Amino acid sequence: MECEKIHWVLCPACRGKTRTRIREDTILENFPLFCPKCKRTFLVATRGGQIKYRIKPDAQTQSRT
Numbered sequence: 001m002e003c004e005k006i007h008w009v010l011c012p013a014c015r016g017k018t019r020t021r022i023r024e025d026t027i028l029e030n031f032p033l034f035c036p037k038c039k040r041t042f043l044v045a046t047r048g049g050q051i052k053y054r055i056k057p058d059a060q061t062q063s064r065t
Helices: none
Strands: 006-010 017-023 028-034 041-047 050-055
Touching: 017 028
Parallel strands: none
Antiparallel strands: 006 017, 028 041, 041 050
């Protein structure tokens, strides 16, 4: 069995390690990534070891007029 590279997914805001690890052959789309250090959530997409981050917008307050 060939040893595959496993990478920690880093938070794009604070560059801290999250609790998620991925292999080179992992494929993710719209994966909610939570950072326990800065308490933010990001959407992650990965394919072929390349990670793309999309910031998930916070909920906005609804006002009645």
